[in-house]
Every structure is written in structure tokens, then in C-alpha cells.
Amino acid sequence: xxxxxxxxxxxSRDEMSALQSxxxxxxxxxxYENVPYYRAKMDAAGVKPSDIKGIEDIDKLPFxxxxxxxxxxxxxxFAVPMSEIVRVHASSGTTGKLTVVGYTARxxxxxxxxxxxxxxxxxxxxxxxxxxxxxxxxxxxxLGLHYGSEKLGSVTIPASAGNTxxxxxxxxxxxxxxxxxxxxxxxxxxxxxxxxxxxLSEFKLKRGIFGAEPWSDDMKREIERKLGIEAFDIYGxxxxxxxxxxxxxxxxxxxxVMEDFFYPEIIDPETLRPVPDKTDGELVFTTLNKQGxxxxxxxxxxxxxxxxxxxxxxxxxxxxxxxxSGRTDDMLIIRGVNxxxxxxxxxxxxxxxxVGSHYQIIVDRVDNLDxxxxxxxxxxxxxxDEVKKIEEIRRHIEHDMMGNLGVGAKITxxxxxxxxxxxxxxxxxIDKRKQ
Amino acid sequence: MLVNQIAVFLENRQGRLYTMLGxxxxxxxxxxxxxIADTKDFGIVRIxxxxxxxxVAALSAAGFTTASTNLVGIEVDDVPGSLxxxxxxxxxxxxxxxxxxxxxxxxxxxxxxxKTDDVKRAEELLK
Numbered sequence: 001x002x003x004x005x006x007x008x009x010x011x012s013r014d015e016m017s018a019l020q021s022x023x024x025x026x027x028x029x030x031x032y033e034n035v036p037y038y039r040a041k042m043d044a045a046g047v048k049p050s051d052i053k054g055i056e057d058i059d060k061l062p063f064x065x066x067x068x069x070x071x072x073x074x075x076x077x078f079a080v081p082m083s084e085i086v087r088v089h090a091s092s093g094t095t096g097k098l099t100v101v102g103y104t105a106r107x108x109x110x111x112x113x114x115x116x117x118x119x120x121x122x123x124x125x126x127x128x129x130x131x132x133x134x135x136x137x138x139x140x141x142x143l144g145l146h147y148g149s150e151k152l153g154s155v156t157i158p159a160s161a162g163n164t165x166x167x168x169x170x171x172x173x174x175x176x177x178x179x180x181x182x183x184x185x186x187x188x189x190x191x192x193x194x195x196x197x198x199x200l201s202e203f204k205l206k207r208g209i210f211g212a213e214p215w216s217d218d219m220k221r222e223i224e225r226k227l228g229i230e231a232f233d234i235y236g237x238x239x240x241x242x243x244x245x246x247x248x249x250x251x252x253x254x255x256x257v258m259e260d261f262f263y264p265e266i267i268d269p270e271t272l273r274p275v276p277d278k279t280d281g282e283l284v285f286t287t288l289n290k291q292g293x294x295x296x297x298x299x300x301x302x303x304x305x306x307x308x309x310x311x312x313x314x315x316x317x318x319x320x321x322x323x324x325s326g327r328t329d330d331m332l333i334i335r336g337v338n339x340x341x342x343x344x345x346x347x348x349x350x351x352x353x354x355v356g357s358h359y360q361i362i363v364d365r366v367d368n369l370d371x372x373x374x375x376x377x378x379x380x381x382x383x384x385d386e387v388k389k390i391e392e393i394r395r396h397i398e399h400d401m402m403g404n405l406g407v408g409a410k411i412t413x414x415x416x417x418x419x420x421x422x423x424x425x426x427x428x429x430i431d432k433r434k435q
Numbered sequence: 436m437l438v439n440q441i442a443v444f445l446e447n448r449q450g451r452l453y454t455m456l457g458x459x460x461x462x463x464x465x466x467x468x469x470x471i472a473d474t475k476d477f478g479i480v481r482i483x484x485x486x487x488x489x490x491v492a493a494l495s496a497a498g499f500t501t502a503s504t505n506l507v508g509i510e511v512d513d514v515p516g517s518l519x520x521x522x523x524x525x526x527x528x529x530x531x532x533x534x535x536x537x538x539x540x541x542x543x544x545x546x547x548x549x550k551t552d553d554v555k556r557a558e559e560l561l562k
Contacts, residue, residue: 378444383500385442385550386533387472387479394476412476414446416500 002314004120004152005113008260009316013308016317019260021054023288028052028061031294034079037072038296055263058286059274063297066099069239074100079294090138091238091338098138101238102292108147110289111241114258115148118247121256121314122207122232124178126153129204131171133181133189134212134336135161140242141212141336145180148244154178161185164192175204182336183215183223183231187368190226200228209234211243212336213370214324214433233323239298240285246321251313254305254320261289264321265297266306269328280305282328283321301328330429332363334370337407341428344374347404353382353393358419364432372409374401377416437558438508438548439487444500445471445478455480455499462493468538468548481536483548506548507557513545521547521561530557 003009011019029049031038042048045062052060069077078085086105090098103111124130130149134141142160149156157174159167161181167189171179179186186208193200205227211234220231235255236243245262246255257264266281267274275281283304287295305322332339341361349356355377362373376397384390390413397411445451452471459466459482468483484490487503494501511517518537525532533550551557 378500380500383442383444383502385440385479385481385502385504387474388533390444390477390479391474412446413444415444415498417498418446 001120001125003316004117009117009256009318011260011317013317016259017055020263020288021056023260024055024058024263024286025049025052027286027288027290027294027296030291031079031296035077035294037068037077058263058265058297061286061296063272063284063299064295065299066239066301069099070097073097075102077293077295078102080104080291085292088138089140089143089238089242091140099239101241103241104291107241107290107292110261111144111244112147112151114241114261115144115244116151117258118234118244119145119148119152119154119178119209121247121249121316122178122209122234123230123250124149124152124154124207128152128154128177129157129175130154130178130180131157131159131167131174131176133159133161133167133179133185134243139336140236140238141182144236144242144244145209149180164188165196168192168196168198171205172198172202177204177206178209179205179207179227179229180209180234182212183210183219184213184335184365184368184370186210186223186227186231187219190223191368194226203228205229207232209247211235213333235321235324237300237302239293239295240287240300241290245285248323249311249314249316251311253307253311254322256311256314256316256318257321259319261287263288264306264319266304267299275305278305278307280322280325283324301331302326303328332361332372332429332431334363334372334405334407337405339372339405339407343405344401344409347400348374348376348397351393351397351400353379354397354413355379355416358417359428360419361429362432363429370433372407373412374409375412375414375419377419378413380416436508437505437554438483438546440504440506440548441482441484441487441490441494442502442504443480443482443494445480447476447478452478452480454497455494458493458497458499459484459490462489464490464493468536470536472534483538504550505554506550507554507561508546508548509561510544510546518545518547525557525560528556528560530560 032049041062047060084104085102087103090100132145136142208229208231223231233248234243236245240262246257248255263286265284269282283300283302285298302324303326304324307320310317330341358377360375364371394411401409465485466482470481472479491501535549537545537547
């Protein structure tokens with residue numbers, strides 16, 4: 001099986017542009033009529049739906065950002081009545097407020113189709129047994145791959161995350177041929193297998209579909225060696241739908257974007273103008289076919305580049321995006337969860353026992369799992385001679401962090417004035433994963 | 436009797452205790468008792484000096500966070516069982532102890548220091 005949807009995946013550029021144009025015209029009409037937020041934004045920009053005649057007119061439309069979604073929390077940018085929505089997912093936003101996305105039945109079907117195409121790009125067929133170790137829940141990772149795998153017709157094992165020894169037993173006993181999880185979790189599984197003296201020949205794993213956090217080529221090679229598989233990069237973000245927005249076919253240039261659903265652009269984040277092919281800039285998506293929460297020119301803050309050449313590796317005509325190399329903001333991805341320093345700051349500001357403006361974040365990867373330490377300064381007046389009282393403050397902060405970020409952080413108390421003072425964009429984050 | 440103690444916050448970093456003691460000796464302060472309560476991440480050093488006011492000033496100037504606390508001190512005979520009977524009495528009277536430590540002075544008597552949330556009552560009971 002070479003393609004899941006050969007017609008779309010190998011469509012000529014002219015045919016693709018015609019399909020995208022028809023969908024964009026329809027999309028702009030729909031959001032103008034049904035979403036007050038988009039109508040106001042287009043009116044302010046002086047754009048009418050009739051101005052958009054084809055995909056080439058897309059740059060007349062205003063951008064959408066995460067802040068816009070936040071301002072319309074939770075359901076303000078939905079374009080259909082709630083009775084049409086069949087599922088909701090959410091990811092963390094900059095102020096602790098979640099970014100909420102709603103899907104109609106057709107949206108879920110489009111997403112499953114995208115994930116199914118992605119699985120086929122990694123070499124899966126309906127004969128495969130796909131073990132999904134992404135978390136199932138509000139996070140899109142688990143359910144995204146789950147429905148993609150079912151759509152393809154492969155056997156789907158909804159293992160979800162955690163309990164590594166049980167995962168390994170399942171992988172072995174059920175004879176999984178494909179593993180879908182975060183790259184760091186793939187490393188953990190690989191190490192546990194080695195640690196327990198298990199032989200890779202007892203497993204049938206052939207390929208891995210890994211994404212939701214940044215990883216290096218070195219890590220990719222290490223995972224491939226540890227698990228005896230070929231590793232493939234999958235990209236997605238919940239705002240656009242989830243995993244399967246784009247996928248690596250194993251070729252050496254980037255990931256194919258499911259551009260009939262998700263139209264990508266690369267812009268200069270300063271001038272906001274489009275940049276030429278193969279030039280780095282900020283990745284922007286328009287969800288051409290979405291009903292629940294259509295997004296027009298959504299700024300992902302991810303840095304990438306586009307390449308419209310036909311792929312010599314797999315023959316797909318779907319445009320390729322360069323593997324995301326960084327971000328235009330300071331978002332951190334910790335064990336697949338988006339964390340903004342501003343979120344951490346707002347939690348700290350609400351704790352009276354510490355000096356909220358003085359903090360330092362240290363991100364590392366220990367035993368292949370992301371760790372986050374937040375160093376804070378105790379207010380001198382609350383210092384006590386009793387360990388119990390200080391520990392209580394520390395645990396209270398850890399508890400609040402977990403509740404707000406959705407991922408654990410270790411709180412370390414340090415002496416007053418020992419942390420660097422905030423001076424605008426001070427380097428408060430030490431990301432040792434990049435070193 | 437009440438004994439004033441200084442607690443000092445010590446982050447878990449090499450050389451912090453040394454720096455702290457250096458600040459005290461530079462100020463000419465003599466440390467009579469030193470006691471560390473430590474956790475995985477930080478420590479609390481509890482000291483009694485010959486001049487606590489001077490010690491606090493020196494430590495603050497060196498960037499240390501301090502807290503001053505009054506401990507109840509009792510002299511007990513340096514023989515088996517003398518601390519047991521005193522603590523037994525406080526226990527029967529429902530006085531709660533946060534922590535206890537001792538330091539020996541010249542002359543055969545041991546000084547027992549303890550932290551309680553009810554200093555007044557403890558003192559009365561020990562009269």
C-alpha cells in the first residue's frame with residue numbers, strides 16, 4: 001500500500017489549487033456568516049467574502065492567533081451550533097486558560113483520514129498492529145492516532161501513556177508492528193527493554209510514529225537502534241486538529257502536509273509577508289474544510305519552511321514542510337504539554353510566600369524524560385526555623401503548578417536575590433535539552 | 436529560661452555553610468551551638484551565638500535569610516533518665532514539641548533546648 005488516498009496525495013498542483021480555492025471561498029463565507037469574531041475582524045480589515053475568489057487571495061485575510069482563541073474561550077470561535085459538535089479537545093494556553101477546539105462528525109472523519117494517510121506514509125497497512133502510547137484525553141495525541149489507525153483498518157491497541165513494563169508486555173504479547181508515542185517515551189520503552197534483558201527478536205516492531213515534542217536526528221537514530229525500527233516524524237497541533245497535519249514519508253526533506261485540509265503558508269514573523277519556498281519563517285495554517293472551529297491564517301509560532309517540489313522519495317505532490325526547528329515565542333514543550341513561561345509566572349505571582357518576579361526555569365531530559373525545575377525565592381518574612389512549614393510552601397507551589405500547567409514541576413527554594421533579575425526578556429529559561 | 440536561636444536558610448549548594456560561617460567569624464561572632472535540619476533540597480541551620488543581634492546583621496548583609504526564635508532551655512543533670520522524666524512531664528501536660536536538641540556546657544550540666552508552640556506554658560511547668 002503506497003498511498004491511503006492516491007488521488008489527493010498525488011494530485012497535480014493545478015487540481016490541488018482548484019480544490020483549495022473552492023474550499024477557501026466556502027470557508028470564508030461560512031465564518032463570515034456564522035462567527036461574529038471573524039465577521040468583526042474581516043470588517044475591520046475591509047475584506048468581504050466576495051473579495052476571496054481563490055486560494056491566491058488568502059493573504060487578504062487577517063491572521064488568527066492563540067490569543068484570539070483565548071479571548072473567545074471556551075466556544076466563541078465555534079462556527080456551528082453546539083448540537084453539531086461531537087467532541088472537544090483542549091491544550092494549554094499562555095495564561096493557564098485552555099485553548100479549546102470542537103469537532104463535528106465530518107471534522108473527526110477528516111482528521112482520521114489525515115492520520116490514516118500519515119500511518120501509510122510510515123509504511124503501515126491494514127495488516128499492521130498499531131500500539132498507541134500517546135495519552136488519551138483532552139490531549140489530541142492518543143485519540144488522533146487511534147482513529148487514524150482504525151480508519152486505515154489496522155489493529156489498534158489503545159494503550160495510552162504510562163506503566164512502561166505493562167506497555168512492553170503488551171507490545172511483545174500482541175506482536176505490535178507499529179508504535180505511536182512521543183519520542184522521549186519511545187526512548188524510555190527502548191531502555192526498559194534493554195534493562196530487562198529482553199531480546200528485540202521477541203518483538204515484531206517495524207516502525208514508529210513519533211511527535212508532539214521536538215527531537216533531534218541523534219535521538220531519532222538512537223530510538224531506531226534501541227527498538228530496531230524505522231522512526232517517522234508526525235506533526236500536528238490541536239488548534240488545527242491534532243497529529244496528522246503533516247507527516248514524514250521517510251524522504252530526507254520534511255513532512256508532507258495534508259494541504260487539501262490544512263493550507264500552509266510561511267510568513268516573515270516581522271513583516272507578516274509570505275516568504276519564498278525553502279525559506280524559514282513562521283508556519284501559518286488555514287483549515288480549509290473544518291466546520292467546528294475553522295481557523296483562518298492561524299499563526300502557529302512554529303518555525304519551518306515549505307517545499308512545493310514533487311517528492312522524489314514517495315512521489316507525493318503534497319507540499320512538504322521542514323521539520324519544525326524552533327518557535328517564535330518562548331513556549332516550552334514538556335512531555336508533550338505546552339508550557340508558557342508566562343503561565344508559570346502567573347502562578348508564582350499569586351503565591352504570597354515567594355518573590356514572584358524572581359524565578360528561573362531549568363528544563364532537562366533525565367533518563368529520557370523531560371524534567372522541569374522552577375527555582376523561586378522565598379520572601380524573607382515567611383522563613384521559619386521549621387522544615388515542616390517551608391516544605392508546606394514548596395508543596396503548595398508544586399500543587400498549584402501541576403493544576404495550572406498540567407505537567408509536574410519541581411520547585412526549588414533558593415536564597416533571596418540569588419536569581420537573575422527580570423530585565424525585559426531576561427533569559428529565565430535554561431533548556432539543557434538543546435545542549 | 437528562654438534561649439534565642441537564629442535559623443538560617445541554606446540552599447543546597449556547595450560551600451554555603453562555609454560562606455555562612457565565614458560571615459559570622461568576620462563579624463567576630465562566636466558560635467556556641469550549631470545544628471542543621473536538612474531536606475533533599477535545602478537546609479535550615481539553627482545557631483546560638485554569643486551575640487545574636489550582631490550575627491543577624493552580619494548574615495543579612497551577606498545575603499542570608501534568617502528567622503529569630505525563642506527556645507525553651509532547661510538544664511538537666513548529665514545522668515541517664517533525667518531528660519526522659521522532664522519530657523514525660525511535658526507530654527502528660529499536653530505540650531507539643533516541634534524539635535529538641537542539646538548542647539553541653541562546661542560543668543557537668545547539659546542544656547536541653549526545645550521549640551514549642553506554647554512557650555509560656557512550658558516555662559510555667561518547668562519552674
